[in-house]
Amino acid sequence: MPARIALIEDHPANLELMQYLLHHFGYVTLVATDGEQGLALVRRERPDLILCDLQLPLLDGYEVARQIKADAALRDIPLIAVTAFSMPGDSEKGLAAGFLAYFAKPIEPETFVAQIEQFLPPALRAAPAQ
Numbered sequence: 789m790p791a792r793i794a795l796i797e798d799h800p801a802n803l804e805l806m807q808y809l810l811h812h813f814g815y816v817t818l819v820a821t822d823g824e825q826g827l828a829l830v831r832r833e834r835p836d837l838i839l840c841d842l843q844l845p846l847l848d849g850y851e852v853a854r855q856i857k858a859d860a861a862l863r864d865i866p867l868i869a870v871t872a873f874s875m876p877g878d879s880e881k882g883l884a885a886g887f888l889a890y891f892a893k894p895i896e897p898e899t900f901v902a903q904i905e906q907f908l909p910p911a912l913r914a915a916p917a918q
């Protein structure tokens with residue numbers, strides 16, 4: 789069964805693109821558009837993977853990551869930052885907050901899903917396109 793992937797992202801066009809690409813490959817997406825909603829979504833749904841923007845209303849992505857990592861029921865869910873931040877040190881700060889990886893926006897439609905899938909166990913990957 790393909791993974792359920794949480795998208796925590798406040799930018800509509802970016803959210804739409806990620807949803808489009810993931811749905812195209814057969815993944816289920818769960819969406820939140822601010823950090824508080826995102827945390828509530830993750831606690832309620834226990835997704836298989838989380839993609840989280842860093843710059844978010846109410847709680848930023850670093851705080852979302854800290855709270856997920858502080859929760860024993862959630863801390864093993866792979867957590868990936870998807871962000872336009874590109875200041876020196878942002879990547880290190882993201883990794884320190886608990887993000888496994890850091891994808892820079894703009895998203896590359898040709899490679900996005902393949903990059904995401906590296907962080908999913910094989911049983912949760914969508915069937916490869918023939």
Ligand code: MN
Pocket residue numbers: 797798799841842843844
């Ligand atoms: Mn944002």
